[in-house]
Each structure stands twice: as structure tokens, then as C-alpha cells.
Amino acid sequence: MKFTEEHEWLRVEDDLVVVGITEHxxxxxxxxxxxxxxxxxxxxxxxxxxxVIESVKxxxxxxxxxxxxxxxVNTALVDDPSKVNEDAIGDAWFFKMKIDDLSVLDDxxxxxxxxxxxx
Amino acid sequence: MTDLLRTALYDFHxxxxxxxxxFAGYDMxxxxxxxxxxxxxxxxxxxxxxDVSHMGQVALTSSQGLEAVMLALETLVPVSVAGLKxxxxxxxxxxxxxxxxxxxxMIANTGxxxxxxxNAACKAxxxxxxxxxxxDHVTVTEITDRALLALQGPxxxxxxxxxxxxxxxxxxxxxxxxSVDGAQWWISRSGYTGEDGFEISIPAEIAENVATQxxxxxEVELIGLGARDSLRLEAGLCLYxxxxxxxxxxxxxxIAWAIQGIRRKGGAREGGFPGAARILAELxxxxxxxxxGLLPQGRAPMREGTPLFATxxxxxxxxxxxxxxxxxxVAGPIAMGYLPIDFxxxxxxxxxxxxxxxxxxxxxxMPFRPSTYKR
Numbered sequence: 001m002k003f004t005e006e007h008e009w010l011r012v013e014d015d016l017v018v019v020g021i022t023e024h025x026x027x028x029x030x031x032x033x034x035x036x037x038x039x040x041x042x043x044x045x046x047x048x049x050x051x052v053i054e055s056v057k058x059x060x061x062x063x064x065x066x067x068x069x070x071x072x073v074n075t076a077l078v079d080d081p082s083k084v085n086e087d088a089i090g091d092a093w094f095f096k097m098k099i100d101d102l103s104v105l106d107d108x109x110x111x112x113x114x115x116x117x118x119x
Numbered sequence: 120m121t122d123l124l125r126t127a128l129y130d131f132h133x134x135x136x137x138x139x140x141x142f143a144g145y146d147m148x149x150x151x152x153x154x155x156x157x158x159x160x161x162x163x164x165x166x167x168x169x170d171v172s173h174m175g176q177v178a179l180t181s182s183q184g185l186e187a188v189m190l191a192l193e194t195l196v197p198v199s200v201a202g203l204k205x206x207x208x209x210x211x212x213x214x215x216x217x218x219x220x221x222x223x224x225m226i227a228n229t230g231x232x233x234x235x236x237x238n239a240a241c242k243a244x245x246x247x248x249x250x251x252x253x254x255d256h257v258t259v260t261e262i263t264d265r266a267l268l269a270l271q272g273p274x275x276x277x278x279x280x281x282x283x284x285x286x287x288x289x290x291x292x293x294x295x296x297x298s299v300d301g302a303q304w305w306i307s308r309s310g311y312t313g314e315d316g317f318e319i320s321i322p323a324e325i326a327e328n329v330a331t332q333x334x335x336x337x338e339v340e341l342i343g344l345g346a347r348d349s350l351r352l353e354a355g356l357c358l359y360x361x362x363x364x365x366x367x368x369x370x371x372x373x374i375a376w377a378i379q380g381i382r383r384k385g386g387a388r389e390g391g392f393p394g395a396a397r398i399l400a401e402l403x404x405x406x407x408x409x410x411x412g413l414l415p416q417g418r419a420p421m422r423e424g425t426p427l428f429a430t431x432x433x434x435x436x437x438x439x440x441x442x443x444x445x446x447x448x449v450a451g452p453i454a455m456g457y458l459p460i461d462f463x464x465x466x467x468x469x470x471x472x473x474x475x476x477x478x479x480x481x482x483x484x485m486p487f488r489p490s491t492y493k494r
Contacts, residue, residue, distance in 0.1 A: 030345075031156035033445040034418050034452070052474065054420050056155040056445055057345060078418075 001089070002105050003114035004065050009089055010105060016072075016096040017105070019065060021053070024118045026088040029055040032081040037073040038095060044070060051094055053084070065108075068099035126172035127266045127323035131330055135341055143239035145173040148343040155345035159447040162312055162350055163488075166272035167342035168333050175242030176262040176320060177249070179233040183256045188233050191257050192226070195248070197369065197392045199379040205230035208294040208307050210377050212369055213248060218394030218401070219365040220372060221248065223357065225318075227294035227307060234294070234305065236267070236318070238359050265305075266326035271316030271350070273491065274338040279306075279317055282332060286317060291492040311347065313354025313490040352453060353446045355412060355485025361423060362410060362441045362455055368394070370401035371457065373410040378402065409463035412485035413440065413454040413471075417478055420445045420452040421471050427456060428470045431477040437462060440471065446487055453487045454480075 002010040007025035011018045026032070036052040044050055044064040051062035073095045077083055083092040109117065123146035132139065137148030148170070150158060161167055181188040189201040196211045203209055208227035212220050222241040227234040237245045242261075249259045270279055279286050285297050286306060294307040305320035321329055333339045348358070357363045363372040380386050384399050392398075415421050425440040443454030462469055465484050470477040 030150070031154055031447075033156075034420055036419065052419075054445070056159075056349060056447070057149075059420070059422065 001111060002108035003111065003117075004108060005117070006063055006065070007118075008062065008065050010065055010108060012102060012105065013096070015098075015102065017066065017068070017099055017102070018093045018096050019062075020093040021062065021084065021088055022114070022118075023088045026084050026092075029053065029057070029060065029084075031056045032084040035077045035081045035084070035094075037075065037078060038070050040070055040073055042070050044068065044097075053081075062094060064097075066097060066099050066104060068097040070095050071098050072096040124173070126170055127326040128170045128172065128330055131327050132170065135334070137341070137343065140344070142344055143173055145239065147173060148341070150343040150345045151341045153340055155343070155349065156447050158340060158342045158346035159349050161340045162272045162314060162342055162346060163448050164273070165340070166270060166274040166278050166316075166336075166338045167312070167346070168330060168339050169269040169271065169342050169347055170266070170330070171269050171318070172266040172323075172326070173239040174267055175235070175237040175239065175245060176265055176267060177235040177237060177242075177246060178260040178262060179235065179249070179253070179257055180260070181232070181257045185228070185230075185232060188257055189228070191253050192233060193382070193388065194391060195252055195393065196226070197378045197382050197395070197398060198226070199381045199388070200226060200233070201388070202379065202381060203228045206293060206295055208292050208309065210374075212363075212374065212377060213245060214369070214392055214394040214398065215365055216393045217365075218368040218397030220359070220363045220367060220369060221245070221365060223359050223363065223374075225307070225309065229294070229296060240360060262320075264323050265320045266323045268319045268321065268326070268330065268333075269310050269312075269316065270319065270333060270339070271310045271312040271314045271342075272338075273315060275314070275316040276493070278333060278336045278338045279319075281336070282329070291315075291494045308493065311354075311356055312350035313356070313486055313488060314350075315491050315493045349444060349447060352442055352444060352455070353448055353486060353488045354490055355455070355487060357410070358442055367410070367457075368398055368401055368406060370398065370406040371408050371410065375402060405460060408438070408457045408459050410441070410455055411458055411463045412483040412487060413443070413456055414481045414483040414487075415452040415454065415471065415478060416481060418452060419473055419478060421454045421473060421478075421480070425454070425456075425471050425473060427458065427480070428472060428477065429462065431470050431479075437469070449487050455485065458482065
């Protein structure tokens with residue numbers, strides 16, 4: 001699993017990049033009450049706002065970590081946003097992306113580097 | 120950054136895992152480890168303990184007696200103060216010459232003098248306003264050696280009665296002074312959550328001991344400012360500086376109920392408060408806009424500042440959200456805001472613009488969840 005400075009995790013499954021937010025990010029947000037996901041099939045560019053995530057405290061965005069196509073979104077999160085607090089790195093994935101070259105993932109932080117970042 | 124003030128319970132908050140944030144010049148707990156959602160729901164189902172010691176506690180006394188203080192305060196608030204019986208309190212507002220609201224407050228008649236509780240962010244201004252405008256026979260004393268706790272929720276009475284059995288005899292808006300182990304407790308049966316409960320003024324030096332006793336009870340959890348805000352929003356209660364301010368009149372703010380008939384046109388003590396001309400006229404004819412409850416039809420929370428429109432296409436903004444978020448007990452988004460009077464009727468559909476999209480919102484009655492005061 002890889003990590004971004006925006007507190008997202010990236011995991012490769014069946015040649016797709018699965019994206020979610022870290023437990024650290026979920027804890028900082030507090031109880032998540034609303035999630036808006038992108039449309040499946042859209043093409044996104046890195047750092048484009050693709051999801052809205054709102055907690056009892058505030059609204060924030062999830063940015064696309066890479067250029068690519070959103071091929072699948074986790075609609076179960078829309079029905080039960082609290083999954084993000086319960087299982088941030090498991091059930092609570094946000095979307096799956098198809099990207100041209102999976103080797104770009106090597107540029108992201110590994111778990112040890114991410115843990116060092118968040119202390 | 121200026122130094123933040125601390126309440127008598129600061130160390131207690133830290134010891135209990137409070138996440139501290141600046142609020143009205145104080146370092147206050149926004150939440151505890153339970154989190155905003157669970158703290159909110161716990162208050163609704165059991166009992167929540169809040170530190171509200173940042174709020175201003177003020178005594179008004181007079182060399183000419185209680186009646187004179189009451190009539191003096193009526194020159195600054197449009198409510199019936201002289202009609203307030205001993206050991207009772209009521210909600211009030213300070214108005215300005217334009218008929219706007221300077222602050223909202225609680226006014227209690229102790230039988231000897233008046234005891235006020237005012238908002239933290241406004242207290243310096245309120246005290247200056249009282250000193251500048253009340254007659255010389257009135258003494259304004261800010262009480263700084265007492266903490267203020269709120270214990271709210273359906274099990275608040277049972278919990279507090281273990282320490283102060285007297286509270287079972289109190290009803291909504293009673294304000295009693297009770298001696299407990301030699302300390303004077305000033306207790307009112309009131310709050311800011313829509314729940315039955317109490318606000319408790321106690322000497323600062325016993326605050327930590329009292330809070331420790333209360334949270335040791337199974338029913339009681341500590342509740343931060345985050346849940347305090349979602350609880351009051353569900354209860355349809357105004358937050359000063361957001362839902363009402365110096366530009367909104369009490370009629371526009373939909374708190375005209377706080378102005379008793381005796382202060383209105385034709386009443387025995389009609390007018391005689393700042394902004395009376397505008398406020399009395401609006402009480403008769405209505406205002407051009409009104410604070411209303413708003414229920415977003417989808418799941419997206421609509422926060423303060425969200426613009427409101429008559430239709431999905433119209434370009435002229437008709438109002439804005441003044442408070443909004445997620446209501447844990449309603450299990451959905453709720454908000455309040457101002458709308459022109461033509462739109463301010465329950466069931467009217469309007470639109471909010473959120474992230475560039477127009478989303479339907481229904482004007483709805485408040486409170487969003489029925490209040491459970493023990494009247």
C-alpha cells in the first residue's frame with residue numbers, strides 16, 4: 001500500500017488503483033456524515049477535486065492522486081458514510097482508477113514513510 | 120496569537136482527553152474522545168455534562184430594591200422583567216437603537232436581585248452596555264469566581280439529584296439557590312439542547328470536584344462545543360452572531376415570542392427599550408424577512424453562508440443559511456436561515472447552491488426534534 005501527502009492510500013487490485021483515505025485522516029475529520037463520489041467513467045487529472053467528504057465538523061475534498069479514469073466508485077459509502085470511520089483502509093475505499101503506468105506508484109510514500117509524516 | 124483564557128475546568132478537560140480549540144477568547148473542548156456524533160446522541164438518550172464557564176455571569180443589584188432593578192433592565196430589553204416571579208428565569212435580548220439584537224441572555228429573579236447569563240463573545244460589551252445605560256442606583260457586578268456547568272438530557276435530573284435532591288422539585292425555567300455542603304449552588308432548569316436539564320453555577324474552587332462526581336455516574340458523559348452546536352441546531356435555538364445579530368430584529372429572528380404582551384403596543388409597559396419603534400411596528404405588521412428552519416432534501420449538509428434561491432435557475436439570491444450541518448438525531452442535514460416573508464412558510468421549496476449545484480430545500484418547522492422540557 002502507498003500513501004499520498006493528502007492522506008490518501010493507494011492499493012493495486014486487478015491492475016486498478018484503489019483509493020481511500022487513511023485512518024489518520026478519518027480520525028482528524030471526525031464522524032463522516034456525507035460523501036459525494038465522482039461519476040464512473042470520467043477522466044480526471046492529478047489534484048483535481050473528485051470527492052466531497054463531510055464530517056460533523058466540516059467539509060473537505062478528496063483529490064485525484066493520479067491522472068486516469070474513474071472506473072468504479074463505492075456507492076455503499078454514500079448510503080453509510082460512517083464506514084469511513086469504522087474501516088478507513090478496508091471497506092471504505094472511495095474509487096478505483098485505471099492509469100497508464102502503474103510504476104508511477106513507486107514515487108509515493110510507503111507505510112513507514114507515511115507514519116513518519118503523521119507522527 | 121493572544122493568550123487564551125482558561126475556565127476552572129481546563130485541567131479537567133485535558134485530563135479527560137478534551138480536544139481544545141479557541142472559542143470566544145477561551146481555550147475550550149470542542150470534543151472528547153467519544154466524538155461529536157456519540158456525544159450528541161448520548162445527551163439525547165442519557166445525560167451530557169458541558170463546561171459553559173466561559174459565559175458571562177452578572178448580578179444586577181440596586182440600592183432602591185428589586186423592583187427598581189427590574190424596571191431599569193426593561194429599558195434595555197423588550198421582555199417583561201418586572202413580571203418575572205421570584206426564583207424564575209426567562210430568555211431575553213438586548214436590542215440596539217435600530218431594533219437589532221446586541222446579544223441574547225437569560226434573566227433570573229433571585230428574589231433579591233437579577234442574575235444574568237450572557238454569551239461569552241459578547242460579555243465585555245454587554246457589561247459595558249449595562250454600566251453605561253442603567254441608572255446610577257443599579258450596580259453591575261461581573262461574577263468571575265464561579266464556574267457554570269450544564270447537565271442536559273433525560274437522565275440529567277436523576278444524576279444531579281444524587282448530589283442535590285432538591286432539583287426534582289424544579290420545573291422548566293425555575294432558578295433556585297441551594298446550599299450544598301456549605302457551598303451556594305445556583306441552579307436553573309434550562310439549557311441549550313432542547314432537552315430537559317440544568318445549568319449550574321457553582322464556586323470555581325469546587326467545579327472540578329463536582330464535574331468529577333458527575334462524570335463518574337454511568338449516565339453522564341462529557342460533551343464538547345461541537346455537539347453543543349448540533350444539539351442547539353436541532354432544537355431550533357439561535358446562536359448569537361450567526362442566526363441573530365445587530366442587524367436582525369427579534370421579529371425577523373423569529374424570537375418575537377420572547378416579547379410579552381405587556382411590552383407590546385397597548386401593553387401596560389409598552390415600548391421603552393432601544394429600537395422600540397421598529398420592533399413594535401414589526402410585531403404588528405410583520406417583518407420583511409424571517410428566520411426559518413430548512414431541511415435539505417438530499418444528504419448534503421448546508422453550512423453557514425450557503426446562498427438560497429427561489430428556483431433552480433433564478434439568479435437573484437433570496438437568502439442564506441445562518442447555521443447548518445448534520446443533525447445526528449434527525450439523521451440528516453438541517454439548517455436555519457433567513458428568507459423573504461413570501462417564502463417563509465412551512466413546506467415551501469427553495470434551492471440552495473452548493474459547489475455550483477442547485478439542490479432543493481424545504482422550509483420546515485423548528486425544532487427539528489421535539490423538545491423535552493419539564494414544564
